[in-house]
Amino acid sequence: MLTIILGPTAVGKTQLSLEMAKSQGAHIVSADAFQVYQGMDIGTAKPSLQDREDVPHYLIDILPPSHQYSVSDFIHHVSGIVTESSQKEIPLIICGGTAFYLNAFLYGFEFEPDSSSPDIANALYQDLESQGLSVLVERLMVLDPECADYMDIQNPRRVVRALTIFETTGQKPSQVRIRHPRTDVQLIGLEMDRAQLINRIHHRVDIMLASGWIEEVHQLLAAGYSQISPGFQAIGYREITSYLQGHLDYGAMVELIKTKTRQFSKRQMTWYRKFLNVEWRRVS
Secondary structure, eight states: OEEEEEOSTTSSHHHHHHHHHHHHTOEEEEOOSSTTBTTOOTTTTOOOHHHHHHSOEESSSOBOTTSOOOHHHHHHHHHHHHHHHHHTTOOEEEEOSOHHHHHHHHHTOOOOTTOOOHHHHHHHHHHHHHHOHHHHHHHHHHHOGGGGGTSOTTOHHHHHHHHHHHHHHSSOGGGSOOOOOOSSEEEEEEEOOHHHHHHHHHHHHHHHHHTTHHHHHHHHHHTTOOTTSGGGGSTTHHHHHHHHTTSSOHHHHHHHHHHHHHHHHHHHHHHHTTOSSEEEEEOO
C-alpha cells in the first residue's frame, strides 16, 4: 500500500512524512513541481540535507531550473519508483503540494508520448511574459474549454503545458487523458483553521527570507537563469527577481509573495476536496 500525504502549503506535510517514514522504514517521493530543480532550496521548502540523509527521498534536485518538468515526467518517474519499491518491499510515501501531479497519479492520467516541444513551450513562455497569463488562458479556453474542468487554469505551467500539447499534436489536451483510478493508495489529508494557516504561511515566508532566499535567487540569476526559466514559475522567485532589479521595494515584494502563497493554498484545497477517500486530519 502506498501512502499519499496531501494538504495546503505550510500545513506540516513534510514533518508528518518524515515521522511516518522513520517509523515504517519508508522512502519518500516529492510530489512538488519545483523541488526537482537544483539550487532552488529555500523557496521550495525542500527537506534539509540531514532529513534526506535520514530518509531516502526521490525527485529532488534532478534538473537545472532551465529545464521543463511536466506531469507526464512525474508520472513516468513515479511509476518506476513505485515498481522498484514494491519489488524490494520498501514502503513508499508520496508527499507534496502539487495537486495536479497527485491527481494525475491517483487517476492514472496518461499523456501522449512526445507531446511536448521545447521550442513551442519556450515560445509560449515568451508570450506569457509579454502578454500575460489571461491572454494564454483565453486562447486555451477557445481551443479546449473542458480544460477548466480538470486543471488549474490560473497556473501558468499548466496553461503552457496544455497549449503545447495542442500545438504539437493537434489534439485537445482534455482528449489525450485516460483515467484508471488506483485502489492501492492510502490518502492522508492535513487541514487547519484558515486564519491559523495564513499565520503559518506568513511566518514561513519571513523565515525563508531570513534564511537567505534573496541570496539564493541572486545566485541563480548570476548562474544565467532568468524569469523565463521554468523553475522561476515557483512562487517568490519572480518577485524576488523584480526586487533585485529595482522594480519592487522590499515591503511590496514580501506582501506579494505572501498574497500569492495564500491564494495558492486556497487553490490546493479546491483540488484536494475533489479527491475521494481522504482521511482528513485536523492540525492545530
